[in-house]
Amino acid sequence: MSESMHGRERSKSLVLVHRTKPREIFYFRSYPKTALDPTVPQILCRIAFGEAGLKAKDIKYKGKKDEYPIPPAAKFVKEELSGKFFGRTVKTPKWMEKLSKEYDVDLDFLRRITRLLLSI
Secondary structure, eight states: OOOOOOTHHHHHOEEEEEEOSSSOEEEEEEOOHHHHSOOHHHHHHHHHHHHHHHHTTTOOOOSOGGGOSSOHHHHHHHHHHTTOOOOOOOOOOHHHHHHHHHHTOOHHHHHHHHHHHHHO
């Protein structure tokens, strides 16, 4: 297994992307932030997908394979996960991050103060 990248290492790393539509092109982009450090909703979704996949492990084709648009196990996973909501990641505003770093204030505290001031 490879070691995980942290902070500046990840922000400096690049990924070569090969796109084929509408025309073939190669280009570099920065490594996706959540690839090695997923958000909580992404983690929950991945766990649910894995659990649904384990439940669908022994589901086999019944009859001819040509009759199925997708494999029965994939259909089971799709039905299992359809309609589920795993949450949404709320992005912290830049000004709040700067205040938090500069004055060493907890982000939760800043959020509560902001909500309080907006409710007045």
